[in-house]
Amino acid sequence: MVNSNDPSIKKADTYEALRDQGASKEKAARIANAQARDDMHPSKKGGKAPPYEDWSKKELYARAQEIGVDGRSDMRKDQLVKALRNH
Template sequence: MAKRSSNANDNSSLKDPELYEELRDQGYSKEKSARISNAKANPDMHPSKRGGKAPPYEEWTKDELYARAKEIGVEGRSDMTKDDLIAALRGG
């Protein structure tokens, strides 16, 4: 695991600094890594369970998928097909 200049151990608001660092190494933003690691550390929250009422990606247009991919920073999205975008958004 690579060390960062702003080490997770320096941030006492993190509930699971180890998970935070793993997520950062996977390319997640600081904010998203902190939200996920804190949610998973809270026994009352279930971040891996299905959330809102958004339709499945297969029902989205390619433009909508592209916009979502851009929003979360998927690299190479401009060359992707609709199926590629769906796979990338699902982390595959």
């Protein structure tokens, strides 16, 4: 359970719901904090990028590097897709 006085989590109820659904702590915090801002609407942004299957391995690797996926150097394309989706 998140401490309701934790200044890094802006919407504790959203954070907890996402964690209960299996989201990582990082992902839950990112979404909860984005929803807390009036100028951000994370649920309305999705679907604009092509699916990971359409990306090249080089593009997937660069994205994995950008977000800090461990073990990316040894991964095949399908493993990079799975790791990015589960991050």
